[in-house]
Amino acid sequence: MLDRKPHQSRRILPTLRSSAGSFLILLIALAGVVVLSLLLSKTPAKTLRYFFLGPLQNTYYFGNMLTSAIPLIFGGLGVSLAMRSGNFNLGGEGQIYSGALVTTLCAIYFAPLGLLGALLALCIGASVAGGLAGLSGFFRMKWNTSELITSFLISNAVVLVVNYLIAGPFMDPSTSLIATRKIPDSFRLSALLPPSNLSTALFFALVAVVAVHIYLYKTKSGYELRMTGLNSRFAKYGGINTKKFIVLPMFLSGFLYGLGGGFAIYGTYFSTIKEFSSGMGWNGLAVALIAKSRPSAVIPAALFFAYIEAGARSAMLHSDVTFEIAAIVQSIIFFFISSEVLLTLFEKKRREL
Amino acid sequence: MQFTIPILHSAVTIMTPLLLASMGGLFTELSGMLNIALEGLLLTGAFSSVVFTYYTGSMVLGTLLGIGCTMLLSAILASVTLNLKSNVFITGLAVNLFASGLTVVLSFYLFANKGVVVFDTIATLPLLGPPSLAKIPILGDIFIGHSLFVYLSWLLLGLSYIVLYRTPFGFRVRATGLHPEALSTLGMRPDRYRFASFLISGFTCGLGGALLTLNLGAFVPNITAGKGWIALVVIFLGNKTPIGLLIAAFIFGLADAFSNFAQGALNIPSDFILAIPYLFTLLAMVGSSIYAKKKGAIES
Numbered sequence: 001m002l003d004r005k006p007h008q009s010r011r012i013l014p015t016l017r018s019s020a021g022s023f024l025i026l027l028i029a030l031a032g033v034v035v036l037s038l039l040l041s042k043t044p045a046k047t048l049r050y051f052f053l054g055p056l057q058n059t060y061y062f063g064n065m066l067t068s069a070i071p072l073i074f075g076g077l078g079v080s081l082a083m084r085s086g087n088f089n090l091g092g093e094g095q096i097y098s099g100a101l102v103t104t105l106c107a108i109y110f111a112p113l114g115l116l117g118a119l120l121a122l123c124i125g126a127s128v129a130g131g132l133a134g135l136s137g138f139f140r141m142k143w144n145t146s147e148l149i150t151s152f153l154i155s156n157a158v159v160l161v162v163n164y165l166i167a168g169p170f171m172d173p174s175t176s177l178i179a180t181r182k183i184p185d186s187f188r189l190s191a192l193l194p195p196s197n198l199s200t201a202l203f204f205a206l207v208a209v210v211a212v213h214i215y216l217y218k219t220k221s222g223y224e225l226r227m228t229g230l231n232s233r234f235a236k237y238g239g240i241n242t243k244k245f246i247v248l249p250m251f252l253s254g255f256l257y258g259l260g261g262g263f264a265i266y267g268t269y270f271s272t273i274k275e276f277s278s279g280m281g282w283n284g285l286a287v288a289l290i291a292k293s294r295p296s297a298v299i300p301a302a303l304f305f306a307y308i309e310a311g312a313r314s315a316m317l318h319s320d321v322t323f324e325i326a327a328i329v330q331s332i333i334f335f336f337i338s339s340e341v342l343l344t345l346f347e348k349k350r351r352e353l
Numbered sequence: 354m355q356f357t358i359p360i361l362h363s364a365v366t367i368m369t370p371l372l373l374a375s376m377g378g379l380f381t382e383l384s385g386m387l388n389i390a391l392e393g394l395l396l397t398g399a400f401s402s403v404v405f406t407y408y409t410g411s412m413v414l415g416t417l418l419g420i421g422c423t424m425l426l427s428a429i430l431a432s433v434t435l436n437l438k439s440n441v442f443i444t445g446l447a448v449n450l451f452a453s454g455l456t457v458v459l460s461f462y463l464f465a466n467k468g469v470v471v472f473d474t475i476a477t478l479p480l481l482g483p484p485s486l487a488k489i490p491i492l493g494d495i496f497i498g499h500s501l502f503v504y505l506s507w508l509l510l511g512l513s514y515i516v517l518y519r520t521p522f523g524f525r526v527r528a529t530g531l532h533p534e535a536l537s538t539l540g541m542r543p544d545r546y547r548f549a550s551f552l553i554s555g556f557t558c559g560l561g562g563a564l565l566t567l568n569l570g571a572f573v574p575n576i577t578a579g580k581g582w583i584a585l586v587v588i589f590l591g592n593k594t595p596i597g598l599l600i601a602a603f604i605f606g607l608a609d610a611f612s613n614f615a616q617g618a619l620n621i622p623s624d625f626i627l628a629i630p631y632l633f634t635l636l637a638m639v640g641s642s643i644y645a646k647k648k649g650a651i652e653s
Contacts, residue, residue, distance in 0.1 A: 040462050088442075145642040148442075149586065150635060156579060157631040164624035282450070289443060322461040327454025334447030335433050338440035 021343035022290070025336040026304065032332045033311070036325050047319040054314025055307055061314060063196020067268055069306035071096060071277070073205040074260025075284015076291060076298040077212045078253040082133075083293045084216060085249035086229040087140070088148040089133050092257050092281025094155030097162045097272075099129035099258025100265050104272045105170065107183040107265070118187045122262045129258025130251040132158060137250030141243050147250060155281070166274050178274040189267040201267030206299075208256065213295040225249055257281065283309075286330060289337050305330070356618075360610045361495045366568070367613075368606025369499075369506045370395065370577075373561030374584035375591065375598045376506075376513050377554030382588050383517065384543075384550040385530035389445035390430055392581025393452035394555055398423040398562025400456040403572050404463070407472045412567060420559030426452070427555025431548045449581070457574055471571040478502075478567050502564040509557065514595040526550055579631070586634045590641055601637075608633045 033051055041047040055065045075092050082089040089095075103125030110117030136151040172181040189199040216222040227235040228245035236242045261277060269276055283305055290304070291297035312326035336342055374391045381388035401422035406415025426448060434444045461467050478500040489497070517523035526546045528536050533543035558581070565580075566572050583605055590604075591597025612626045 036458075040458065139639055139642070143639065143642040143646050145639050149582075149589075150638060152582065153586075153631045153635040153638070157628040157635070160624045160628040160631075164622050167624075168622060282446075285446075322458055322467060324454045324457040324461070324467075327450050328458060331447045331451035331454060334450055335429075335444055336437070336439070338443040339433065340438040342437060 020346040022337075024345065025333060025339075025342060028336060029308075029329050029332045032329050033308075033325070036328060037315075037321065040325070041319060041321050043319060047315050047321055050318040051311040051315040054318065055310035057314075059193050060196045061310060063193035063198035065306050065310035066193075066202060066303075067197040067199070068309055069302045070201050070205045070267065071260040071264050071280045072283050072287050072302035072305055073298055074208060074256050074263065075281060076287030076302055077208055077295055078256035078260070079285050079288035080291065080293040080295060080298060081212060081216070081225075081256065082249050082253035083288060084229045085225045085245050086232060087137065087246060087249055087253075089136070089151050089250060089253040089257075090148055090285070091133055091136065091151035091155030091158075091254070092284045093278070094158035094162075094281070095129035095132055095254045095257035096261040096264075096277040096280050096284075098132060098158050098261070099125045099254075100261030100269075100277060101125075101162050101165060101170075101180070101272045102128045103258075103262035104180050104183055104265050107187050108181055111184040111187070114186065118266070121187075122259065122266070125262045126255045126258035129261065130253075130255030133254025133257070134247055134251035137247035140250075141246040147246070151250070162272075163274060166272055172271065180272045182271040183265060187266060188270060189263075197268045199267030201263040204259075204263055208259065209295050209299060212256070216295065221248075257284065260284070283330070286334060286337075290333065356614060358491065358494045360607070360614050362498070363613065364603065364606035364610040365495060365503060366499055366606075367609045368602040369503050370561035370564055370580055371584050371587055371605055372506050372510065372598060372602040373502075373557045373564075374554075374581055375587040375602060376510060376595070377557030378584055378588050379513065379591075379593060379595070379598060380517075380526060380550035380553045381547070382593060383530045384526050384547045385533065386434070386441050386547055386550065387445070388551070388554055389442060389582070389585060390427070390448035391554065391558055391584050392577055392579070393445075393449035394423050394427055394558035395562040395565070395577045395581045395584075396449075396452040396456055396575070397426050398559035399566040399576050400452075400459070400562070400572055402559070402563035403472060403475070403566035403570075404459075406475055406567065410474070412476070412478075416560070416563045416567070419563050420556055423559030423562065424552055424555035427551045427558070428548075431551035434551075435544045435547055453575060456572070460572065460574070467574065469571055469573050473570070475567070475570045477570060478564075500564070500568070502560065502567075505560070509560075510595050510599060517595070522546075522549075583630060583634055586638060590637050604637075605630065605633070 034048060037044045037047040037051065055061050075096065078092065078095075079089055103121050106121035106124050107118060110121050113120065132154055133151060136147040136154060139145040139150050140147040166180055167178050170180045172179055189201050192198040192200060192202065214222075216226060224235065224240045225245050225248070227238065227240055228242045232242050235245075260280070264277065265272060287298055287301045287305055290301040308329050309326050312321075312323050312329070315321050315325070316323045374395050377394075378388050378391050398419050402416050402419025404415075405418035406412050409415050409418070430444055430448050433439055433447075434441045457467055460470055464470050480498050480500055481504065517527065525536060525541060526549070529543040529546040536543045536546075562577070565576050569576075587598055587601040587605060591599070591601040608630055612629045615621055615626055
């Protein structure tokens with residue numbers, strides 16, 4: 001037991017040093033909030049107070065912040081899986097949205113089936129989303145079409161088709177919102193922190209993190225997936241069916257996005273409202289990038305992103321800035337998050353010493 | 354058939370921002386960088402040109418300042434990507450997110466309006482076309498009577514052909530994409546040519562964006578609506594040559610013009626019509642990759 005301690009500390013220090021760069025980037029982003037508030041707000045102190053403390057000031061804001069982290073966790077996991085296999089899934093927007101719509105419609109249809117119906121609806125919704133992403137994987141496998149661009153294009157078209165379906169054939173005429181009918185009461189997840197929107201969907205998100213972690217690191221298929229992502233040619237010579245690991249990770253990636261949409265319906269929205277998921281897909285991608293495609297790191301990354309959004313929303317409600325400053329802050333993270341120079345800044349210094 | 358000529362005429366206007374953006378994107382693409390920031394650069398050009406035109410009262414000055422802003426953003430993109438060694442795909446996404454956020458934030462800050470901002474003091478874009486040329490049947494109806502931007506884009510297309518294939522600078526840009534090590538061995542810095550290519554894409558996107566808003570005399574949030582992405586597809590479909598860009602951009606312009614027309618004339622839900630360019634692009638992408646694969650199979 002004694003000789004394990006130095007070993008552990010040796011492992012912790014490099015991890016800390018390799019994370020220092022990421023923290024630096026997050027600090028730059030937070031500095032961006034301060035600069036934006038000073039430039040754009042007439043009452044910068046008030047804006048900053050609401051931005052940084054608003055999301056934490058009561059259970060309502062805090063619960064809503066956690067709620068918005070849930071689809072980001074699912075999306076972040078989805079993108080991570082695809083990236084680990086060397087694929088890019090840019091279609092999160094359409095996958096969440098279509099997953100949510102199909103889940104809602106199936107849930108209404110399967111109302112008499114109870115719990116089984118709820119699970120079935122969720123699975124069908126997620127599979128449709130997975131199929132959309134899998135299609136891009138199929139194109140790449142078959143004809144080497146860039147999955148990056150096709151997933152984006154399919155998603156854009158799907159968003160418009162879903163918009164049409166919500167506003168047209170499936171619209172609920174009894175509400176003033178452009179939305180589908182609501183799912184049955186028995187399908188709704190119970191609330192955790194009333195009066196906020198937080199529901200037990202949070203636990204399902206955590207389960208998904210564990211499941212993806214186990215899949216990637218403890219199963220043969222997950223190992224083959226990672227090998228294909230690290231070096232596809234090497235994996236092929238090693239006897240791995242690399243073609244399979246173009247379609248499968250894309251499908252799973254879309255499936256996770258679709259689950260994110262489904263749980264957003266079961267836990268928070270109860271009906272598919274027009275454009276309710278706008279931006280969630282992109283933010284899921286950002287979360288995966290910050291987490292460097294590690295499932296366990298997806299949770300803190302999603303919380304950080306949700307915090308920035310909640311902060312911007314709180315600053316918008318209580319001060320004179322608009323919500324879109326969140327997009328600027330997020331873009332600052334995007335700018336620097338992949339920088340080799342910044343990420344290895346602290347590691348290099350150690351080596352030179 | 355009486356709709357054909359107006360559709361072709363508007364296709365020429367619609368394709369111009371695509372042509373300009375893809376022209377700049379061609380330089381970055383040939384220098385070996387996948388420039389997905391075209392969308393954000395177009396949006397920046399669109400917003401800043403119309404705002405500067407509003408404040409300066411001059412369309413020329415406004416457009417030049419708008420181009421300046423767009424080039425500044427592309428310079429930031431280039432230096433973050435090249436000097437800080439970032440993934441160009443992710444920094445490109447950053448530019449797109451930044452542009453979509455900043456335009457709304459500034460529009461709210463300057464005009465207290467997050468929606469459509471109409472600048473009624475801005476004159477409409479003058480349309481050029483000597484009557485003698487306009488009288489040429491069919492061709493005159495289609496190609497004459499557009500704004501200066503349209504003719505400028507053709508001029509720039511010719512220029513980019515000359516630069517890419519007839520000047521040392523163009524050779525070096527293309528060499529950077531093909532074999533950067535060879536360039537380094539000869540004592541030249543590949544990153545310099547990449548940086549220059551980013552600046553060129555900033556210039557053309559600024560110009561293309563300016564056409565979008567000055568044509569309307571208004572700024573609409575997310576006015577580019579995927580045009581930058583389609584410009585990227587134009588580059589691939591156009592086989593990465595200037596002439597190819599012209600053909601591909603025209604096809605997209607035509608698809609867009611037709612869907613605008615169909616929206617008015619046929620009873621198809623507007624969401625489906627808006628989806629046409631994306632589906633069309635998808636088909637074209639898949640089709641061209643099948644073609645490339647077949648061709649590759651025959652050659653090898």
